[in-house]
Amino acid sequence: MENSEWLSSPAITHSPHTALYSLTMNDIQIKKSSTVYDAIIVGSGAGGGMAGYVLAHAGLKVLMLEAGPFFDPAKDSMQLKWPYESARRGAGTTRYFGDFDAAYGGWEIDGEPYTTKDNTEFHWFRSRMLGGRTNHWGRISLRMGPDDFKGHHIDGLTDDWPISYEDVKPFYDKVDRLIGVYGTVENLPNEPDGIFLPPPKPRLNELYIKKGAAKAGVKVIAGRGSVLTEALPGNKDRGACFFCGQCGRSCKVYGDFSSSSCLVIPAIKTGNLKVIPNAMVREVLTDADGLATGVSYISKDDMQEYQVKGGMVILGASAGESARLLLNSKSSRHPNGLANSSGVVGRYLHDSTGSSAGGWLPELMDRKRYNEDGVGSVHIYGPWVYDNKKLNFPRGYHIEFGGGLHMPGYGFSGGIQNMNGVVPGKDGKMKEAGGFGADLKNDYRRFYGTGFGMAGRGTAIARYDNYCEIDPNVVDKFGIPVLRFHYKWSDYEINQAKHMQDTFQEIMHNMGGAIYGPPAGKETSYGLEAPGMIIHEVGTVRMGDDPKKSALNKYCQAHDCKNLFVVDAAPFVQQGDKNATWTILALSMRTAEYILSQRKKTNV
Amino acid sequence: MNRRESLKALGIGTLSAGVLLEACKPNNNKLAEDTKDTGVTADNAGRQPFEVERDKKLNADKFFTDHEMATITLLGDIIIPKDARSGSASDAKVPAFIEFIVKDMPDHQTPMRGGLRWLDLQCLNRYGKTFVDAASSQQIEMVTEIAYPKKAKPEMAQGVSFFNRMRDLTASGFYTSKIGIEDLGYAGNAPGKWDGVPAEVLKQYNIKDAWGDKWD
Numbered sequence: 001m002e003n004s005e006w007l008s009s010p011a012i013t014h015s016p017h018t019a020l021y022s023l024t025m026n027d028i029q030i031k032k033s034s035t036v037y038d039a040i041i042v043g044s045g046a047g048g049g050m051a052g053y054v055l056a057h058a059g060l061k062v063l064m065l066e067a068g069p070f071f072d073p074a075k076d077s078m079q080l081k082w083p084y085e086s087a088r089r090g091a092g093t094t095r096y097f098g099d100f101d102a103a104y105g106g107w108e109i110d111g112e113p114y115t116t117k118d119n120t121e122f123h124w125f126r127s128r129m130l131g132g133r134t135n136h137w138g139r140i141s142l143r144m145g146p147d148d149f150k151g152h153h154i155d156g157l158t159d160d161w162p163i164s165y166e167d168v169k170p171f172y173d174k175v176d177r178l179i180g181v182y183g184t185v186e187n188l189p190n191e192p193d194g195i196f197l198p199p200p201k202p203r204l205n206e207l208y209i210k211k212g213a214a215k216a217g218v219k220v221i222a223g224r225g226s227v228l229t230e231a232l233p234g235n236k237d238r239g240a241c242f243f244c245g246q247c248g249r250s251c252k253v254y255g256d257f258s259s260s261s262c263l264v265i266p267a268i269k270t271g272n273l274k275v276i277p278n279a280m281v282r283e284v285l286t287d288a289d290g291l292a293t294g295v296s297y298i299s300k301d302d303m304q305e306y307q308v309k310g311g312m313v314i315l316g317a318s319a320g321e322s323a324r325l326l327l328n329s330k331s332s333r334h335p336n337g338l339a340n341s342s343g344v345v346g347r348y349l350h351d352s353t354g355s356s357a358g359g360w361l362p363e364l365m366d367r368k369r370y371n372e373d374g375v376g377s378v379h380i381y382g383p384w385v386y387d388n389k390k391l392n393f394p395r396g397y398h399i400e401f402g403g404g405l406h407m408p409g410y411g412f413s414g415g416i417q418n419m420n421g422v423v424p425g426k427d428g429k430m431k432e433a434g435g436f437g438a439d440l441k442n443d444y445r446r447f448y449g450t451g452f453g454m455a456g457r458g459t460a461i462a463r464y465d466n467y468c469e470i471d472p473n474v475v476d477k478f479g480i481p482v483l484r485f486h487y488k489w490s491d492y493e494i495n496q497a498k499h500m501q502d503t504f505q506e507i508m509h510n511m512g513g514a515i516y517g518p519p520a521g522k523e524t525s526y527g528l529e530a531p532g533m534i535i536h537e538v539g540t541v542r543m544g545d546d547p548k549k550s551a552l553n554k555y556c557q558a559h560d561c562k563n564l565f566v567v568d569a570a571p572f573v574q575q576g577d578k579n580a581t582w583t584i585l586a587l588s589m590r591t592a593e594y595i596l597s598q599r600k601k602t603n604v
Numbered sequence: 605m606n607r608r609e610s611l612k613a614l615g616i617g618t619l620s621a622g623v624l625l626e627a628c629k630p631n632n633n634k635l636a637e638d639t640k641d642t643g644v645t646a647d648n649a650g651r652q653p654f655e656v657e658r659d660k661k662l663n664a665d666k667f668f669t670d671h672e673m674a675t676i677t678l679l680g681d682i683i684i685p686k687d688a689r690s691g692s693a694s695d696a697k698v699p700a701f702i703e704f705i706v707k708d709m710p711d712h713q714t715p716m717r718g719g720l721r722w723l724d725l726q727c728l729n730r731y732g733k734t735f736v737d738a739a740s741s742q743q744i745e746m747v748t749e750i751a752y753p754k755k756a757k758p759e760m761a762q763g764v765s766f767f768n769r770m771r772d773l774t775a776s777g778f779y780t781s782k783i784g785i786e787d788l789g790y791a792g793n794a795p796g797k798w799d800g801v802p803a804e805v806l807k808q809y810n811i812k813d814a815w816g817d818k819w820d
Contacts, residue, residue, distance in 0.1 A: 076650035080793060083780035085647070087659055088708050089701065090780070094655050104652055201800030204809070207816030231606045240607040242795035253605070368805055369789035374798045407793055410705075412779045414772045417753050434752045436683045436771065444775060448788050 030296070030305040037063040039595075040295055040310035042281045042325065045132030046584040047568035048316025049259030050175075053266060054592035056273035060599075063308055064264065065279040065297055067317075068104055068128030071135060073250035073261045077102060080244060080252075083409050091410035096125075098409065102135035102250035102258075103127040111477030114320075115484045122349075122468075122485035123532035124320055130277060131260025132318070133535065134581065135250040139225040139257060139377035140400065141181045141582045143172050145190030148459075148576030155394040158461050161573040162545045162554040165192065171586035171593075179257045179585070180232040182375075183224035190576075191383040197229045200243070200375045205403030205452040208361055210380060212511030218503060219385050220401070225377030226257035226582075237266060245406070247376025256376065257581075279306070282480050283329040284313050284564065290333035292564045298478045312563040312595070315541075316588065319349065319570040320468060323540035324483050326551075327470045339551045339558035339566075345541055346469050348462040349487060350575060352536035353397065355497040355527040357504035358453035359516025362423045365446045372405040372449075384577055393496040397458025397577045399503070405449040413444050420447070422515060452514075454507065456500035459577045460493050462539050466531070487531040497528035536580050541570035555594040556587060562603070567591050607797065662707040672720050674736050676702055676770075682747055683774045690787035693778050701777035712769070719766025723750075726763065 038060035041048045048064060056062050073079075078100035083089045086099040093099070096106045105127045114124050127133040146165040147154060169192070175181075176195040183196040199222035202210060213220040227247060231240045238261070239253025247256045254261040267273040278300035285293045285307065294309035315322040323346045329338040337345055384396030413419075420443045421433025435443075471484035501519035508516045520527030531537075544550025547559035556571045558564040567588035569580045648656050668676065680693035680702070693699070706712040724734040727746055731738045735746065750756060750763035751771075778784040800814035812818035 071650075078650050082782070082785070082793060084782060084785075087663070087701075087704050089705075089776060091705070091708070093708050094652075094658065102650075200798055201814045202816055204801045204805060207801065207809075207811055210816040211819060236605060239605040239609060242607055243798040244793060244795065246793075363809070368802075368808070369791050370802055370805070371791040371794060371796050371798070372801075373792035373796075405790065405792065407790060408779045408785060408788060410776050410780065411772075413775050415768075416771070416775065417768060421754065432752045433754050434768075434771075436747055436751045437685055438687050440771075441684050441687060444779065445788060448790075 028305060030307060032307045033309065035309065037061050037308070037310040039063070039312045039314055040065065040308060041314045041316060041567075042295060043067075043132065043316035043318065043321070043568065044130050044264050044275065045127075045259050045316060045318065045568065046134050046263075046581050047566075047588040048314070049131065049134070049263035049267075050585050050588035051314050051316060051565075051567045051592045052273050053263040054589055055595065056267040056270045058592075058596050059272060062267070062273045063310060064273060064275045065281055065295065065308075066130050066132075066275060066277050067280045067300075067321075068130065068132075068277065070275065070277045071102075071104070071130040071250075071260050072265060073102070073131075073135065073254065073258055074252050077250040077252045079246050079249045081249075083407065089410040097136060097248060100246070100249045102129075102248065103133065104129040112482075113474060113476060114482050115471045115474055117469075117484050117486040120486050120488050121530045121532075122487040123530055124483070124485070124537070125532070125535045126318070126321075129260075130264060130275065131250075131258045134257065134259040136248050137581060138400075138579070139227055139247050139375075140381070140579045141183075141194075141224050141226040141257070141377075142398070142578035143192040143194060143586075144168070144576040144578050144583050145192055147190045148574070148578065151395065151574070155388065157394050158574045159542075159544070162543055162550075167554075168583070168586050168590065171590045172582065174589060175582060175585045177233075179226055179262055180228045180235075180238075181224060181226045181582070182222075182229045184222040186221055186383075188383055188385055191385070194224070196224075197232075199223055199225075200227075200229060200379050202379045203372050203374055203402075203404035204364065204367070205361065205450075206380050206401055208363075208511045208514070209401045209403065209452060209454065209507065212507045212509070212514070213382060215510035216503070216506035218382050218399070218507055220380050220382045220399075223378035223381050225375060227375045227377050228255045229375065238262065241375060243371075243373055243375060245373030245376045249376075280478055280480070281317070281325060282478070284315075284325060284338050286329070286331050286333060286338065286561065288333070290331070290561055292338075292561055298480075312565065314565045314567055314591075314595075315570070316567045318568050319537045319540045319572075320483055322566050322568055322570045323349075323468055324470070324481075326541065328481055334560065339541065339560045339564055341560050342548055342551055344549065345551050346483075347464050347467045348539040348542050348573075349466050349468055349485070349537060350460045350462045350539050351487075351531050352534040352575065352577065352579070353458035353460050353489075353493045353496055353500075354455060354529040354534040355500040355520065356453060356455035357501065357508065357516065357519070357527070358403075358451065359508055359514045360419065360447065360450040361452065361511065361514050362450070363513055364450040365423070366426075367405075367449050369405060369449075373407070374404065378402065391495075391499065393492045393499065394461065395459035395492075395496075395577070397456045397496060397500060399500070400455050400457060401452070402454075403452030408448075413447060416440070416443060416447065419443075419515075452511075454504055456497070456504075457534060457536070457577055457579065458493070458496045458500070459575060460531075461490065462542075462572075462574045463490070468540060485532075489525065489528060489531065494525045494528055497526035501526045536569075536575065538569035538572035538575050538580055541566045542573050543571040544573065556591040557594070565591055565595065607795075662704060665707055666703075667707050667713065668703055668717075671734075671736070672717070673699055673703065675720050675723070675734075678736055678743065679747070679770055680774045680777075682743065683771050684778050691783050693774050696778050696781035696783040698774055698777035698781070701781075702773050705773065705776075712773070715766065715769055719763070719769065722762055722766060
């Protein structure tokens with residue numbers, strides 16, 4: 001691939017921070033550009049990337065601002081590195097998901113704090129880089145189902161979306177074709193099928209999981225992931241997967257979906273999209289009529305202030321950052337923050353629930369070695385196909401499974417003293433747990449590749465009282481007021497986590513001699529992860545038909561400001577148990593096409 | 605772009621899959637441990653400047669004394685000795701890894717330093733010598749007291765905790781090294797085509813099909 005070609009294109013080699021005149025304020029300057037772009041997009045992840053891709057291909061002149069550095073997986077990925085090429089052997093000291101993981105940032109970023117309120121807890125993962133969190137995500141690509149968009153009639157809870165599955169289906173289809181997703185057609189009621197590439201077959205451990213799940217009455221099907229298990233028809237820029245199982249590092253041949261590789265870099269090649277990296281947007285600027293005119297940002301390269309102009313502003317900065325930007329964009333026309341006359345911006349924040357379990361299979365000891373890396377997304381998962389009316393929680397969860405002969409890393413076979421005393425040695429005799437020497441060395445070999453794990457990811461109910469707001473007392477190192485979170489799980493989510501734990505126990509019990517611990521108990525809310533830990537946060541700038549109860553219309557266009565759009569997970573009214581990315585992509589494409597249709601009518 | 609073209613794009617060229625597999629085996633790669641004790645390579649592509657700086661600083665610092673390093677080296681080789689299949693912990697540069705990781709993860713520092721001192725005091729009281737200076741039979745006797753958590757005497761509890769940590773760090777360092785990866789027989793990190801569990805393995809476990817829907 002000729003990746004050097006677009007890099008040397010004028011779009012990004014010219015100094016991005018072009019200033020035509022400067023406004024001097026003591027020693028700080030605000031540099032204003034006179035160029036008026038058709039659209040300014042804030043953020044380069046799934047939402048911003050897709051909007052940029054569609055609009056640039058349609059010929060609009062688009063400026064994209066990204067708060068982190070430029071990132072091209074072809075050059076910057078750590079793919080195929082060995083553990084010993086990391087001094088810490090892949091441990092997560094500076095990157096939470098490990099030294100080779102493709103996320104710049106994490107739960108904490110130096111100089112960019114956030115706070116919590118009323119002793120509640122929320123963890124906010126941010127990737128500051130081109131493509132954002134799509135560079136390292138799990139590639140699990142699930143469509144939301146009809147009951148996820150409109151589930152109020154079933155349980156009387158939460159709010160329905162103003163759009164249905166049928167409205168979004170054409171865009172899911174187009175995303176499938178454009179980006180590629182593997183899976184199997186299953187005809188399940190609330191787990192819509194897509195246009196699938198062949199799925200990877202299960203690993204050995206996963207065959208045991210399937211067996212245990214089948215006995216326990218838990219449905220398990222082939223995974224659904226945005227990895228090119230075969231060449232993507234009609235696409236010459238992306239390589240087919242070669243099965244290293246390292247999607248989390250991002251892919252040098254673009255064999256999986258990252259917004260950087262699949263959307264932004266192709267959009268740059270059109271000549272219509274310009275990216276300014278290291279640009280931390282401060283606020284959306286509006287005119288006397290309340291319309292968006294552009295944004296102001298600080299360049300992390302030179303710490304100077306800039307203003308850029310656009311015919312419209314599209315926020316794809318993430319559910320948290322887009323809400324923060326709107327709340328920080330106050331004016332006389334928008335005294336509660338931009339697009340916030342309803343007061344809902346920041347409200348209804350919700351993350352998926354998560355709870356997990358794992359163990360190991362003595363039957364797999366001394367197993368034959370072969371390359372079992374597979375893909376870096378799930379090979380099998382368990383969709384939710386059960387009736388909540390019989391349960392004490394209103395909405396479901398899916399289960400992600402894994403296990404196999406994985407690449408060793410920091411923590412390899414830790415706590416072996418808890419394993420080698422519970423099964424007989426090769427001579428058939430029980431051994432004393434722990435130990436050292438040649439016998440222990442042999443145990444490490446014997447136990448390698450016997451482990452497995454499972455993790456539930458469930459629907460949390462969107463609630464007005466779970467929110468982010470501007471902390472009145474705290475700014476980040478750029479002087480931008482930061483978010484303050486207030487989030488509590490309810491009994492619904494806790495009961496759901498208990499059900500996950502009980503289900504995991506049943507599956508593991510039925511796997512055939514698996515060794516595992518007791519279920520996580522009440523004292524840990526059944527292993528329920530703290531809000532934000534699943535990194536599926538959505539809902540802070542919700543869409544709706546009623547401008548008094550929602551910030552955006554059903555095309556993700558602000559009720560209060562017709563040339564402002566939000567294309568990340570912020571517009572979600574109510575998540576399903578499905579990972580958000582595929583829906584972000586579909587909705588962003590839908591919004592971008594709406595923008596194009598409105599331009600034809602000269603309404604935007 | 606098909607798989608062959610993918611590999612070409614990776615710079616691997618148009619080699620056959622078998623050759624690729626061979627090329628990606630650890631023994632044919634330029635190894636960090638051959639060039640530098642701590643495993644840092646010159647290739648910093650994709651790493652953030654603060655990460656590179658941080659590693660540089662950690663490598664310049666020294667945490668363990670020479671005596672402590674000698675004890676760690678000895679303990680590591682008692683935990684993972686050379687055998688017919690592979691070398692020892694020190695052959696795989698595990699002591700250098702432990703020196704790095706306690707600087708990288710300061711939570712290890714006090715338990716390691718204190719544990720090593722605990723071990724020396726035990727040996728001084730028992731044998732009149734530190735651990736490294738004790739006879740090898742005495743070293744093994746001492747390690748045996750702390751290596752088996754369930755049968756260890758209550759007064760050995762702190763030693764057991766230390767040894768559990770030392771064993772885990774030794775395993776981490778060894779099995780992530782070139783020697784350890786070869787010893788394990790990890791066959792991945794190499795371009796290939798995943799087509800499910802190999803037939804002979806399915807047969808070994810009485811599984812009838814690669815999707816696991818039928819078992820004997």
